[in-house]
Amino acid sequence: MGVTASLPMFTVEDVPGKGKGLVATKDIPKGTRIISEIPIITSGQDIRDVEQLRVRIYQQVCSLSEDQQREFLSMYNIYPYTNVIDRYQGIFRTNALPTGPCLDIGSVFLIACRINHACDSNATHFWNDNLNKITIHAIRDIWKGEEITISYLSSCQNRQAREEELREKFKFTCSCQLCSLPPDQSRESDSKLDRIHEIDCIIERGGVSGLVSSPRKMLSCVDEQVQLYSTANEVGLVRAYPDAFQIAIANGDLARSRTFAERVVPLYLMTIGSDNPNVAQYQKLAQDPTTHDYYGMSTKWKTTLDDIPQGLEPEEFENWLWKRNRETARAQRQDLTFLSFDELPNEFDFEPEYFEDCEVTHSQPQRHWCFFAEIVEVGWFVRLQMMVRDIRGATIPLSFHTNRKGQELDQSRIQKGHTAVILYAVRHAFMYSEPGIRLENPQHIKIFPLSLNELQTLKVVRQKFSTDIGGVRICRGCGKEGTSLKQCGKCSYFWYCDRTCQKADWIDGGHKAECKVVKDLDWQAMLQLKWDEFDGYLNFPLRIGKGV
Numbered sequence: 001m002g003v004t005a006s007l008p009m010f011t012v013e014d015v016p017g018k019g020k021g022l023v024a025t026k027d028i029p030k031g032t033r034i035i036s037e038i039p040i041i042t043s044g045q046d047i048r049d050v051e052q053l054r055v056r057i058y059q060q061v062c063s064l065s066e067d068q069q070r071e072f073l074s075m076y077n078i079y080p081y082t083n084v085i086d087r088y089q090g091i092f093r094t095n096a097l098p099t100g101p102c103l104d105i106g107s108v109f110l111i112a113c114r115i116n117h118a119c120d121s122n123a124t125h126f127w128n129d130n131l132n133k134i135t136i137h138a139i140r141d142i143w144k145g146e147e148i149t150i151s152y153l154s155s156c157q158n159r160q161a162r163e164e165e166l167r168e169k170f171k172f173t174c175s176c177q178l179c180s181l182p183p184d185q186s187r188e189s190d191s192k193l194d195r196i197h198e199i200d201c202i203i204e205r206g207g208v209s210g211l212v213s214s215p216r217k218m219l220s221c222v223d224e225q226v227q228l229y230s231t232a233n234e235v236g237l238v239r240a241y242p243d244a245f246q247i248a249i250a251n252g253d254l255a256r257s258r259t260f261a262e263r264v265v266p267l268y269l270m271t272i273g274s275d276n277p278n279v280a281q282y283q284k285l286a287q288d289p290t291t292h293d294y295y296g297m298s299t300k301w302k303t304t305l306d307d308i309p310q311g312l313e314p315e316e317f318e319n320w321l322w323k324r325n326r327e328t329a330r331a332q333r334q335d336l337t338f339l340s341f342d343e344l345p346n347e348f349d350f351e352p353e354y355f356e357d358c359e360v361t362h363s364q365p366q367r368h369w370c371f372f373a374e375i376v377e378v379g380w381f382v383r384l385q386m387m388v389r390d391i392r393g394a395t396i397p398l399s400f401h402t403n404r405k406g407q408e409l410d411q412s413r414i415q416k417g418h419t420a421v422i423l424y425a426v427r428h429a430f431m432y433s434e435p436g437i438r439l440e441n442p443q444h445i446k447i448f449p450l451s452l453n454e455l456q457t458l459k460v461v462r463q464k465f466s467t468d469i470g471g472v473r474i475c476r477g478c479g480k481e482g483t484s485l486k487q488c489g490k491c492s493y494f495w496y497c498d499r500t501c502q503k504a505d506w507i508d509g510g511h512k513a514e515c516k517v518v519k520d521l522d523w524q525a526m527l528q529l530k531w532d533e534f535d536g537y538l539n540f541p542l543r544i545g546k547g548v
């Protein structure tokens with residue numbers, strides 16, 4: 001029968017509501033190989049149509065031994081039939097598991113096909129091309145008397161999608177623990193599974209070119225998936241770590257490639273066993289990642305095997321491994337509008353949050369964004385050079401192409417303590433300094449005569465002190481509410497109880513400096529702009545009506 005004789009770990013018996021199933025006859029530790037079995041019927045690779053498949057199945061059944069035929073005919077069949085060919089076909093369709101190197105061949109096994117489904121299964125099946133057998137491994141400890149289950153589903157899905165697929169393909173409703181969660185917990189589980197699925201789609205859409213065009217985005221997606229899998233479905237890690245390996249190796253990062261490959265090996269040992277060729281493949285890749293086909297596609301993240309950091313705390317190591325400092329900051333950020341330097345897209349990455357497609361030559365933004373930073377140093381060296389400090393306190397070089405001493409800019413504003421706003425800023429790798437911003441278009445920069453702090457405060461307080469809710473206004477000077485407040489005569493923005501409050505705010509509260517900015521049409525446009533709707537590049541001065 002092909003089942004390993006030394007493993008009497010289960011019996012095939014009736015399971016209420018499911019027909020027959022496999023039940024553990026002793027405790028089975030996680031990672032144990034429960035079954036390794038050869039198929040009795042296969043669809044084959046050369047099948048061109050359904051009729052040919054029916055004939056092929058019929059012929060194979062006829063050539064089985066009498067015992068095997070009897071067992072085959074006792075297998076579950078959810079399809080109606082009126083003749084023997086349809087009957088065999090129905091049994092095949094109800095039971096076939098994916099096999100072959102590309103998992104595109106259907107095969108029937110006398111034992112493995114008796115295993116029922118659970119969305120939170122305790123075992124997993126995989127085709128072993130070396131043995132020409134299917135293997136079933138325990139993916140968690142299974143207790144004596146517990147039913148052994150696998151998942152019939154091809155991907156991570158929410159409850160409704162799972163229900164629909166199982167109903168359509170196998171004609172049953174799953175009642176496993178995951179499908180029986182109370183509504184609150186079910187919603188929580190669904191939102192994790194939805195996100196895992198969404199990330200799968202992002203990775204799939206990115207394809208091989210996405211590995212080098214948006215590696216940071218991809219790596220942070222896999223990082224998120226790994227964290228979600230750790231609480232939702234540990235087996236998913238078996239797919240996530242090879243993805244992470246591919247991203248690292250495609251970008252020449254040997255240090256991370258080795259680390260990811262080393263993590264794949266024990267996961268494969270647990271789920272597919274040491275005799276599966278995939279294990280040897282990842283053992284070899286852990287030894288020498290350069291043997292992978294993707295090595296050499298890009299050297300953007302070039303590292304050596306000696307660059308794996310030593311002596312870090314586990315969390316610090318994970319931060320290094322997933323390039324988290326920069327990525328999680330961006331991933332956690334809902335607002336892609338006013339960015340820190342770390343959050344800007346890389347010059348040649350054309351990351352999908354910012355750019356419409358990943359085609360390097362013609363990519364155009366799919367949204368607007370800008371970079372705010374306070375000028376801390378100004379100098380000239382062929383170009384206007386500045387050091388600026390961003391909203392996270394990072395100091396970075398900004399180089400601006402102007403050979404007329406900055407005539408494109410209001411010169412009086414190019415000074416320490418003022419804040420530059422740059423549209424569509426991208427991270428540039430300077431040859432002789434730290435990464436920074438290289439600006440070519442004078443219409444993409446505007447300098448406001450306020451510090452970064454003042455500008456940020458202005459953005460926040462604007463709402464509070466300039467609105468009128470049911471006739472009630474708030475004084476920008478003393479903070480008191482009133483109905484007979486007067487507006488600043490210059491900017492017509494903020495309200496004041498009287499001249500005393502206005503004077504106090506003008507002198508001590510900083511309104512003298514901010515009044516100019518509040519009145520500035522560019523500033524006003526920036527606050528109203530629909531940043532996530534791109535219908536052409538914006539330029540300073542911003543024109544009302546264009547994206548606003």
Ligand SMILES: C[S@@+](CC[C@H](N)C(=O)[O-])C[C@H]1O[C@@H](n2cnc3c(N)ncnc32)[C@H](O)[C@@H]1O
Pocket residue numbers: 017018019020021075076078094095113114115116117118170171172173174175
């Ligand atoms: C491959 S067979 C599994 C073995 C089958 N129970 C038997 O008796 O041979 C697949 C069929 O088993 C049944 N089944 C599998 N998992 C089930 C579950 N969790 N709940 C109810 N029925 C299930 C469904 O009818 C499904 O179409």
